[in-house]
Amino acid sequence: MRPENYQAKNHPPSHEFELNFGPNHPGIEGNYAFKVKLNGDTVLSARADGGYLHRGFEKLMEGRLWIQNIALVPRICVPDPVPMEVCYSLAIEELGGLEVPERAQWIRVMQLEMSRLAAHLFAFGGHAATTGMYTTMFWGVADRDLILDRFEELTGGRVYSIYNIPGGVRREVPDGFLERMSSLLDYLESRLPDYDNLFFRNQVFIKRARDVGAMTQEQALKWGVTGPNLRATGLAFDVRRDDPYLVYDQLDFEIPTEPGGDALSRNLVRRSELKQSIRILRQVIERLPSIRGPIRCPIPNPLAWNVPAGESYTRVESSKGELAYYVVSTGGDKPYRVHVRGPSSMHAVQVLENLAVGSRLEDVAQIMFSLDACPPEVDR
Amino acid sequence: MSKELNIWLDNLLSDIESVQFQRRNSRRVRVDVGSEALPALLELLQGRASYVHLSAITCVDWIEDGQFELVYHVWSYETRSLVSVHTRIPRDPGVYLSIYDLYQPAAFFERDIHEMYGLYFEGSPDMEKFILTEWNGPPPMRKDFDGEAFVNEHFHWEQYHPQWLKDLEEEGGGITVRPEDVR
């Protein structure tokens, strides 16, 4: 900061004061900030301030090979990295006209849903912590860790797996993996009632979260809200079903919705999605052994791969909402332009600023966490 | 109903002369339009064809053509299809119209493009910096900004050359390609 910042002439004579939420604040997800002006405990205005996690991904990707970027993309959203890989791979496959083998598609679906489970457990754990209920967070993170174990077994990496490559996946599913996955699902399912009793049906939590950061369906559509946050306003929209990719059109699952549009509804939607993800995973475990075949299609030498010129816009449903990649190729060995449309770029900026105004100081962190915004997606 | 709407839209867009229309598959449509007609087209798409969701606005810097390409991706919840509207505007002076009054999410994307490309949107509610508030250099996403050169100018690297590595090198092993050469 500059010297003049410390030597102003006058204070604004006013009834309001400022508080900074973040970047170093437990009421914020990750390294992000927003400044609120308050009177008493009522928020008069809120202003988001990002860029703390800015690495210039889109610039970096223009300077690296197509295949190198696979290692880069999962870093864009740390809690839910798999959709990033899948979406980027899908974009390249579309440009290059690659036909992904069916087995690889099923493995990808399995991985996506595992990632969604992990992200949701993390998300409502975080939300519980903002309301002072650390036990939920401790349980949620510990259970998420069991999913990470399965990730590690499948891909070799706990968080960043770099497992999806254009044309398929890197490795075959290990022996016995599906059984262990199945027993993990049994365990998770047996834990759900515990979470319900501790958290989702906790009267104090319901009292805290109800009507917090509520938005109507019209507002949600107007502000570009997607994902569970949109479903919490009652609109059953899911990219997996309405703009299907991979093999989601062959799977049987529901799209849970809640009518409230508030923090409570958003959490309940995530809670129901846990169940749906488990359901999808069970179907995958059932079908995967019967689908034989290669796990990736042949691709050219990745170090000298000139992807045909063109552009593609691919979308997947990440745990936060609609994730999209716009990739432009001019036929070179590096992308000409990659644009990442993270769902949080709406949620963490505009929606948050709008919802925070008029809310209470107690609820600001809850709004942020219930939107499950992921700052690195915003900053890129 | 949504199918009818799709057909209606396809016919309509094919008929308009200044619009290049290209259907890629059942859910992706590419439209090329002149920069002066774009707001009207988007208004048509939003108002008459239920494309209410602005998925993204992408800017592509075609430096050789001296142009910015703006791509508006709009999605319809009813017809379940995505229209990508492409338009090109001259790189200099880099000013264009905001579509904030049609799509509110545009505010974020336009702000982002403004700070990353220096492309100004008239009528956008907030053109202040968001991510690069403490950045004084040129808009970094422009193709003429060389990030690597900037890095080499401003940062230096950790010199890591421990004894065990030296020993290895004496034996003739070690890192064959120096880090500088890799970069």
Added chain:
Amino acid sequence: MTPLDQLLALSALTVVAVWLIGNRQVTGWNATILYAAQGVLLMMMSDLGYGEVQSIASSLTFKVLGHGLHWRFDGLSWFFALITIGAAFLASWFASGEWGQRYRAAGGSLRLFHVALALNVFSMLVLLASGDLLSLFIGWELVSWASFLIMALGSATATRYAMRYVTYAFAGAMAVLMALVMVYTRSGSFEFQDFRDAVPAMSSGSLWMIVILFVAGFGVKMALIPFHLWQAKAYAETPGPGAAFLGAISSRMGLFALVVVLVQLVGVERLADLQLVFPFFSARDLLSWLAVLTLIFATFTALRQHDARRLLAWHGIGQGGYMLLGVLIADDLGSAGGLMHVFNHATYQAVLFMTVTAVIHRTGTSDLNKLGGLVTRMPLSFVAMLIGIIGLAGLPPMNGFVSKWLLYRALIIDGSPLLFLGSVVGTLGTILSVYKLIHNTFLGQLRLEHVEVEEAPSSMIWPMMILSTIVFVTGYFPGLVLDWVASAQAAVGLPVLAHNLGGVPSHKGGLDMIWVVSVLLAGFGIGALVFFSGGRSKRVHQLDNYAGGHFLTAETRYQYSDNFYPGLMHLIGPWYRKSFRWLERGFVSTVDTLSQAMQGFYRVVHPSFYLLVAVVSALTWVVAR
């Protein structure tokens, strides 16, 4: 000349002397010296204060229409007179230095101010000395007009509220007059003794009427609950030292008159026998609840104020509730608590008003949203305010705790949980609002325009320091005050509190403040030892502060002041808006209409002339019957 004559004469002389010296800087110092002389005269009567003499009469007597008017001092009067003269002495000292210069430079007349103050003291002494109901009434009217005079010196707001006060005071005077008439018709005289003798024979209906009329009349001055609307704003806008004086003692004259009438003459047992509707709700309960409601309502109104002086003035109203409640319990502990609270309240209320005035003197504002962080600039004022607020909040080791402890103990013995609850709610509300006061004034972020502020001048610091010392010392050794309180209890016929220097010995849970305070100080000593056993500390600038990991810049208002207790206000705010506001608006509109009329009247007819006419005609009517 008896000592009382000398005192009253000196007091009258003070008024004249101050008038003659005129609008000059020395006026204040002269007045201060004269108050000190009055204090010396009062000390010569200190036998009253220690119960060695029952009463000292004045040689001055009048005969009006066959009724003797006479004046005398007893233990109660001496106790109140001590507070009055002490408060006047310190207030006048406070006003004599830089404050007076500033006041005069701003166009105020020091002559008028000091005359008003001296007149107040004189009239209060006259009231305290009254020996029968008629002299009580005359003293009462004198006090009303004198305090109106000092209030009217303030800003336009103060004048408007002083006008409102005049309306109340007229109504109150009428009520008292009617009560006097009723007493006269029942007992045939204005003598205290005759009234006391006549009480047992009175029907409960007429006694009810008398009690209600007296409470209405004197309650105006005390700002009891339906009559509370004038006081806060009128006191708050009175020139600083005047506010300290008024806040310290003026309202307590109402309590004095009520104690004389209700406790000394009617008797609390008789009040407890007066049943209202239900057999278990008596006149005493009614008055106790009035006291408690005054306390709660005024305290929680104070919580909402954002002007330091109004906040204090509302507390002045609220604390009156404790005193009345204590007196109405009427056992040795409770009444001692109520009476001691008069003294305690006077000390800390005066010091609080003085610190706020000092802050205004240095910064020009008492708006709690425009202050903050002054502790580094005005540390002595901070200490004075800290001691004052601990006293006001009633926490050990200050004197406010002792009187409240007596009250609580009495309520426990009495077995009145709801009154107990009410008074605790009042205490807690007080803690909340005094923290807001000290936080928003002295703690928090120092505003840039106040960086160059200096400590208050010595003419302000000295009275503040003296008063804070009194607050602490009488908390450490409450026996000092309890001696006077005991003789005051004896004077009005209440059971006398058995006490020692440290407090109240009792095998059922007494209080020994010497031990409690000593152990508290020792605890602080140990705390300090533990604290300083840690590493050396380094002070940092206020901008070196946690702001969510962000840099704090000088333009940022990083101070929490407005709407300080939002959580509480979310809950009780609607009550205010609905019931209290409705009540207030109703009263205000009525009173405003009346005061408009009164203001016109005031301009046309000289009020004292009117008063004379009213009194004389009433008396004629009474005597002629």
Added chain:
Amino acid sequence: MSNELENIPIRQELEVLQSGQKRTNPLANVFDGLVKFCRSRSMFMLHYCTGCGAIELPPAMTSRFDMERLGIQPMVTPRQADILLITGYVSIKTLKRIILTYEQMGSPKYVIGICSCTVNGGMYWQSYATAKVLRDYLPVDVYIAGCMPRPEAVISGLRELMEDISSGRAESWKKYYQHYDYYLGNQQKLFGEDWQTPTDIIAEARHYDLMTEHTLGEHTALLEKHQKPLEALEMRLSVKDKQKV
């Protein structure tokens, strides 16, 4: 950036300078040992997710790996914290906040650089927005390399730090005071020469006898030229009547 800044040479290889005097009182040594032991057994770490490595901290803290059994607790504000975990790449915007946060922490304070990005820029070596070598700007006690290191690695790094603390090796926080000029110089190079934090490090070093000849230098001279330091608001006690009566 002005030429003035360019001309100042930058030294490398900093060492903690020990003060000459040794405690002779054996009891004091025992006491020092106790304090060091307690410092190593009670480490409050700052809850600041600076980068992607932060995602592996919740597992390390919560039920599965349970850092609390080692006496490590998360704390919220820099004031209470002993350890600053830099979990991954630091963008320049974040680096400013990290320095602010570091300076606000009470010494002894320890910095742990997690992930490869803190060592040498990691996979963002090309990025215009991230700082590369963390220890140029802050003294770092322990690096835990990896992308990203697993919770076990984080915990083993913390254990290493614990041993360093109890044996008295982890004293790099002194370096910041003793070589302030060097760190300030690097910061100025990146943030511009009028960079100033609210904490007055020089005064602090003076207060705690941590000044050496390297504390002040050309960079601090540059700092002092540009602004006056933020000194604490001292309590002023001066009662006087301005105008005599």
Added chain:
Amino acid sequence: MSPGELIIELFLMPLVAFVVGLGMVLMYRRIGARIQRRVGPPFFQPIYDIIKLYGKHTQISHGLIHEIGIIMAVGGYVAAETLLPVPGMSGLADKGGVVTLAYVMMIPSLGLALGVGQCANPNGSIGISRALTAMLAYDIPFILVIFGAAYVYGTTNLADIIAIQQQQGPGGWGIVQMPLLALAALLSLQGIMGKQPFEIYIAPAEIATGPMVEMSGKFMGGLFVMQCFQLYTVGVLYTTLFLGGGEYWLTFLPKIFSVVAIPMMIAFVFPRYRTEDVIRLLWKWPVLIALTGLAVVLR
């Protein structure tokens, strides 16, 4: 009792309180760890923390009042402990009584409030504003309970209260004599200890741990010491009023530990209420129960 013995008692009582309080802090953290399915801190963790904090090399102060506030916070509790009789030591119990104790217990809060105010950080001030509001909420049922107990026992002297209960054996304990008041007191204990669901005043996610925001080193250490005293004080006070105090340390310690264990267990399975809900809840149920209990005992 000779003055010498009394002086020794006055030093011993706070010391005992501190040591027992350390055990309670450990118990709190261990209970939390068990409920959260983990191991929890080592046995000496509370004392490690305190020594570490006092031994910090640099201590950041925001001014004299910041320091005095912490001194008052610790010192107030040191004084309060001497008013609380424990087995073998009754200290100043006959000089103050339970009403005095209730008020002396407010001194640390006031001291803390002053210290936090001096920090010039609105986060801390908001925390204090919430803490004082919560005090308004929990003190009302608590003071009713104290009223009831003092009325029933006919004395405010805590040593006498213990003696009366012990004369009659467990049947004469306050919890048997006035179960409703004991229940109301237990509910308000949750608020006095400031644990969830009444924990809004430290809420890290909103105001970054409220009053503690600017506390570092020995300032924070002072708060840790204060927490030990606080847990001990509420445990002993409740035991004295309702569980017959203690004849011997062997029976006394289990009693006070089990009293504080109940709110601790509740704390880990609830989120926190908003401030106005704290007031609403505490003014509704505990007050109603306490008033019913009073109606029974006043009968």
